[in-house]
Amino acid sequence: MIRTFATTFLIANIAFGLCLSGAGCASPGKPGESNRSVLHAQAMDTIATFRSRDPSIIRFFDDAYGYAVYPSVGKGGLIVGGAVGDGEVFQGGRVIGISRLIKGSIGLQAGGQIFAEIVFFKDRQAMDAFKSGTFAFDAGASAVIIEAGAAINTPYKSGVAVFVRSKIGAMAEASIGGQGLTFEAD
16 A cells, blocks of 8 residues: 555656646647647547546536636645646637646645646636636635536536546645636637
8 A cells, every 4th residue: 555655656746747847748838739739639538538427517518608628737745735737728619728727735735646627617707817817716625526426516616616537646635725727818
């Protein structure tokens, strides 16, 4: 058990380090066409995975004013933690830009993991706040782990609904922190 956790921790922290350095994650700003194609393919795969794991999430895709899809977010921490990942932003079913998710936390925490996240914006007001760059929140307390039926009774909180799916690794934490999202239009 300890060996498995240590191996998982090491793999996740290497992946997290690659994301921070830009080597393992697509980078917003002015990415090359090949990076953008990879990010788009990963975003579409993430949407398909979330829909297949919990068909009740389809109502969010249908009703939300817009949403941001982060296919691969690297997270790690030991007392102080952080996470970073790039994604695509959708409105009206089409890609309108790219985004970077950045999270910082402090407290009792140890481990590392890679996860996917989708942030749904309920209305124009929430989407405009996100687009203006003034959007920050603590998604950890309100994120719903995607599994069959999880989205059925999930409400929006402050205009957003957040769903996550762990891909690899493990993180034990009792920490406080915040999550910020950037936006760059196409």
